[in-house]
Amino acid sequence: xxxxxxxxxxxxxxxxxxxxxxxxxxxxxxxxxxxxxxxxxxxxxxxxxxxxxxxxxxxxxxxxxxxxxxxxxxxxxxxxxxxxxxxxxxxxxxxxxxxxxxxxxxxxxxxxxxxxxxxxxxxxxxxxxxxxxxxxxxxxxxxxxxxxxxxxxxxxxxxxxxxxxxxxxxxxxxxxxxxxxxxxxxxxxxxxxxxxxxxxxxxxxxxxxxxxxxxxxxxxxxxxxxxxxxxxxxxxxxxxxxxxxxxxxxxxxxxxxxxxxxxxxxxxxxxxxxxxxxxxxxxxxxxxxxxxxxxxxxxxxxxxxxxxxxxxxxxxxxxx
Amino acid sequence: xxxxxxxxxxxxxxxxxxxxxxxxxxxxxxxxxxxxxxxxxxxxxxxxxxxxxxxxxxxxxxxxxxxxxxxxxxxxxxxxxxxxxxxxxxxxxxxxxxxxxxxxxxxxxxxxxxxxxxxxxxxxxxxxxxxxxxxxxxxxxxxxxxxxxxxxxxxxxxxxxxxxxxxxxxxxxxxxxxxxxxxxxxxxxxxxxxxxxxxxxxxxxxxxxxxxxxxxxxxxxxxxxxxxxxxxxxxxxxxxxxxxxxxxxxxxxxxxxxxxxxxxxxxxxxxxxxx
Ligand SMILES: Nc1ncnc2c1ncn2[C@@H]1O[C@H](COP(=O)(O)OP(=O)(O)OP(=O)(O)O)[C@@H](O)[C@H]1O
Ligand SMILES: [Mg+2]
Numbered sequence: 001x002x003x004x005x006x007x008x009x010x011x012x013x014x015x016x017x018x019x020x021x022x023x024x025x026x027x028x029x030x031x032x033x034x035x036x037x038x039x040x041x042x043x044x045x046x047x048x049x050x051x052x053x054x055x056x057x058x059x060x061x062x063x064x065x066x067x068x069x070x071x072x073x074x075x076x077x078x079x080x081x082x083x084x085x086x087x088x089x090x091x092x093x094x095x096x097x098x099x100x101x102x103x104x105x106x107x108x109x110x111x112x113x114x115x116x117x118x119x120x121x122x123x124x125x126x127x128x129x130x131x132x133x134x135x136x137x138x139x140x141x142x143x144x145x146x147x148x149x150x151x152x153x154x155x156x157x158x159x160x161x162x163x164x165x166x167x168x169x170x171x172x173x174x175x176x177x178x179x180x181x182x183x184x185x186x187x188x189x190x191x192x193x194x195x196x197x198x199x200x201x202x203x204x205x206x207x208x209x210x211x212x213x214x215x216x217x218x219x220x221x222x223x224x225x226x227x228x229x230x231x232x233x234x235x236x237x238x239x240x241x242x243x244x245x246x247x248x249x250x251x252x253x254x255x256x257x258x259x260x261x262x263x264x265x266x267x268x269x270x271x272x273x274x275x276x277x278x279x280x281x282x283x284x285x286x287x288x289x290x291x292x293x294x295x296x297x298x299x300x301x302x303x304x305x306x307x308x309x310x311x312x313x314x315x316x317x318x319x320x
Numbered sequence: 321x322x323x324x325x326x327x328x329x330x331x332x333x334x335x336x337x338x339x340x341x342x343x344x345x346x347x348x349x350x351x352x353x354x355x356x357x358x359x360x361x362x363x364x365x366x367x368x369x370x371x372x373x374x375x376x377x378x379x380x381x382x383x384x385x386x387x388x389x390x391x392x393x394x395x396x397x398x399x400x401x402x403x404x405x406x407x408x409x410x411x412x413x414x415x416x417x418x419x420x421x422x423x424x425x426x427x428x429x430x431x432x433x434x435x436x437x438x439x440x441x442x443x444x445x446x447x448x449x450x451x452x453x454x455x456x457x458x459x460x461x462x463x464x465x466x467x468x469x470x471x472x473x474x475x476x477x478x479x480x481x482x483x484x485x486x487x488x489x490x491x492x493x494x495x496x497x498x499x500x501x502x503x504x505x506x507x508x509x510x511x512x513x514x515x516x517x518x519x520x521x522x523x524x525x526x527x528x529x530x531x532x533x534x535x536x537x538x539x540x541x542x543x544x545x546x547x548x549x550x551x552x553x554x555x556x557x558x559x560x561x562x563x564x565x566x567x568x569x570x571x572x573x574x575x576x577x578x579x580x581x582x583x584x585x586x587x588x589x590x591x592x593x594x595x
Contacts, residue, residue, distance in 0.1 A: 054429045058594050079431040090422030094353045106345045107432040109338075135356060151426065 007032040007067055007159050007190035008053065014061035015048055015214075022048045024214035025062065028192075030207075032158075035181070035191040037205030039198065041311060045214040046194035047087060050161045053192070054084045067158040067190075080108075083152030083160040087167065089144040090151075091136050097123060097147050098132035104151045122150040126180065142173025149180050153189070160184060162193040166200060178204060198304055212311040225306050233305075234282055235269045237295040244268060247293075250285035254278040266294070271301075339433035346440025350414070351447070361448070364410065365455055368403050372396075372456070375522060376463055386524045389555025396456070396465040397477070397548040398521030401541050403452050404485040405516055408492040409509040411445050415496025416505050419593075428593065438590060442489045449485040453478060468553030477551035480571045484544045487575035490582035497589040521545050524557030525564075537563050540578065543570035 008030035015023040023045045030036040040046050051057035053066055055075040064071040067081035084090075091100050098119050105115030123132045126146040136144060145165065152160060162181065166174040181204055185191055195201050201208045202222045209219040218225060234254070236247045244261055247268040251259040255270035262269070272278040279298045286293055354361050375383075376392045383391040418424045418437075427437050457465075467474040495508055516522065518532070519541040525533035536542055537559060546567035549556040563570060 051425075056425055056428055056594055076431055079429060082429065084426065084429040086422045086425060088422045090426040092349065092353075092423060093421065094356050095349065096356075099349075099352060103345060103349050104426075104430070107342055107427070107430050109431070 005032050006030065008036070008192060009065045010049075010053070010062070011064070012062035013049065013052060013059055013064055015045075015052065015057070015059045021214055023052070023059065023062075026211065026214065027216055028209055030190055030192060032190050033185070033188050034206040035185045035193060035204050037201030037208040038192060038194040038211055039196070039201045039208050039307070040194070040211035041196060043213075044211045046211060047163055048214075049211070050084075050086075050163045050192065050194055054082055054161050055079055056084075080155065081158040083154075083157035085145075085148050085152045085160070085162045085165055087163045089141075089148040091144065091147050093137040094135055096133045096135055097128050097139070097143075097150075100136060100147060101150060101154065105154050108155050110154070118154055122154070126150050127176070140173070141169050142176050145169060145173060145177055146180065149177065153184065156187075157189060159190045159192065162191065164194055164196065166195075166197070198307060210307065210310050218306075218310050226301050232298055232300055233269055233271050234278060235267055235295070235297050235299065236282065236286065236293060237265065237267045239266070239292045239294055241266060243291045246289040246291045247286065250282055250289055250291065253285050254281050272298070339435055339439070342432045342436030343439035343443065346436055347443045347447070350440065350444030354448070361451075364406070365452065368399070368406065368452065368456060369459055371402070372399050372459055372463070375399075383523065384527070385555050386526050386557050387555050390464065392460075392463055393465050393554045394549070394556070395522065396460040397552055397554055398519075398545050399460075400453060400456055400481050400548065401484060401545045402516045402521050403456055404449060404481060404488055405512050405541060407445060407449055407452070407485055408488050408495070408512060409505065410448070411441065411489050411492025412496040412499070412508045413502075413505050414445075415441065415493050416499060416502070419497065420501070424593070434590070435587075438493055438586060441493060442486070445489050445492075446482060446486060449482055453481060465554070469551055473551040473553070477548040480544055480548055480551070483572070483575045484540070487540075487578035487582070490579055490586050494582045494586040494589060497586060497593075515539070515541065519545065520557055524559075526557055526559060534561070537561055540570075540574035543567050543574050547571035 006029055008028055010026055010028035013023050013026040014021075026045065026049055028036070028038075028049075038046050038049060048057060052059045053064055053071060055071055055078055059072075066078050069077040069081070071078055091097075092103070095103070101119035101122055102115045105118050106112070110118060119132075120129075123129045126149065128143060128147060128150070131139065131143065136147065139147065149165070165181070166177050169177065178200075181191060181193065191204075193201070193204055205222070207219060207221055208225060209216045210225070211217065234251065236251060238244060238247050241263065244263065244266065248259045248261060251268055251270045254272050256273040257271050259268050259270035261267075279296070283296055286296070372395070375395055380391045380395070383394075385391055385394045424437065428434070467477075492508075496505070499505060499508070518536050519525075519539040520536055521541055525536040525542070527533075528536055543563070546556055546559075546564065548571070550567065558564070
């Protein structure tokens with residue numbers, strides 16, 4: 001199934017819980033050695049997709065192949081080639097970090113000595129060597145996540161699934177996880193990462209698939225997605241609230257759609273069809289109307305706007 | 321940083337050998353829990369000791385054994401079986417916690433033998449049951465309980481008690497897989513006491529109202545208690561019903577029936593985690 005260099009191939013994946021449709025025909029193709037971001041709001045079907053691909057969840061229709069093996073019929077083969085980092089850190093809280101990794105290593109059929117050596121290596125790599133003997137329940141959220149990540153890559157999996165890997169982490173913990181994921185991709189692991197954070201997808205993923213109500217509604221590189229909703233935008237920030245209607249009128253001259261008004265920030269924003277001349281036209285129109293401006297810029301759309309356009313919902317900001 | 325990434329040497333998880341290897345890895349994990357967190361074990365043992373002291377000395381004076389004989393000798397075999405019942409909530413808690421934390425999902429995403437997680441649990445809990453039973457017997461000896469039958473009979477009695485625990489492990493695993501959340505698990509713990517009181521473990525069913533006595537006699541716990549009292553040579557409650565007269569047989573059959581029902585249920589529930 002699929003061509004040689006695709007590590008994840010998903011075609012028409014369907015899953016319902018009772019009469020609730022969770023996946024409504026998901027399609028995905030992830031080239032080997034790249035990171036794919038599965039971006040979507042709450043309840044979009046991200047976790048269900050990941051669980052299906054990680055052999056944890058039966059699905060009702062469609063097919064899926066991971067690392068060259070069919071998820072439904074060759075689950076055992078798939079399991080030797082994947083790592084899973086779920087929405088919560090799935091490690092033993094009572095055991096130490098080292099004990100955890102040795103146990104998982106043994107379950108991956110490593111010999112006792114190989115499992116211990118691998119545990120040492122991974123603890124060192126993730127900066128946990130000092131706390132390897134301490135019980136995991138004394139770890140911080142970031143440390144747990146890193147241990148979780150280490151457990152997911154004991155066999156250096158061909159494909160690593162990460163389900164919202166930075167939820168609940170402080171910025172430092174998040175940076176640590178991001179660095180670890182980038183490292184993995186650099187070493188050739190294929191990563192499928194779900195997130196509600198555009199920022200996270202933008203930074204980690206080579207390609208993004210936007211998922212909403214169980215379907216992929218758009219995909220491409222972050223740049224392609226931005227280009228897809230087209231148009232560049234012009235933002236006008238006025239000094240005085242009273243000038244907002246005049247700014248809207250001025251923007252209408254060049255706008256490809258209805259200008260949006262952000263009263264709190266005294267900003268009017270509109271997509272434009274052509275870059276050439278649009279900015280100058282707007283500035284002229286504003287001058288003619290006697291509007292005093294703080295800022296007039298021509299810019300590419302942010303991923304937030306892409307997301308809003310594609311799903312009709314606001315995305316979440318990465319907590320600062 | 322460069323590392324040599326290990327390659328799994330055996331990409332074939334079929335076969336009894338790997339099931340047992342994985343089960344042993346998980347048994348050792350559970351044993352490691354005890355050495356990491358001995359307080360849990362000590363609390364459980366202390367709780368059992370407390371109940372023995374409470375019933376043996378505080379209430380014991382008011383208790384009459386129908387066939388004659390000391391209440392503490394009557395009580396101890398009941399307590400041996402009762403501690404096996406108290407084990408249910410331990411099993412349930414452990415299973416529910418793994419499920420809630422996502423540890424079970426990690427196991428299921430790994431190439432290990434699927435049965436190993438459950439077998440590992442069962443073996444670890446049985447090992448703990450042995451420790452509990454030995455502790456309780458030592459306590460019994462300290463307060464005047466004696467096994468007056470042959471050593472073989474005493475061993476047989478111990479075997480019946482552990483056989484009951486084995487059956488209850490599967491009840492506990494099933495409940496842990498079905499009940500989600502710690503509150504539900506706490507409910508299991510509360511139900512253990514009535515299960516014990518509605519049996520011949522603490523008092524003779526003959527002293528209960530007739531219908532309660534009948535329920536108590538048919539409680540699986542009663543058959544184990546009655547049979548082990550005979551094997552240890554301790555006073556029992558006699559009883560004229562069929563079930564009371566066939567205690568040794570039923571001490572084998574009851575747990576067997578529980579296993580026959582709850583082991584497949586637990587396995588089915590574990591499999592259905594992927595539905
Ligand atoms: N076990 C289940 N039983 C019933 N419905 C479920 C179950 N798991 C998920 N769903 C439903 O399926 C849909 C997809 O859920 P899923 O968990 O895949 O979304 P998600 O994108 O991961 O959301 P989140 O960002 O909240 O984690 C949701 O509407 C959810 O309510
Ligand atoms: Mg989710």
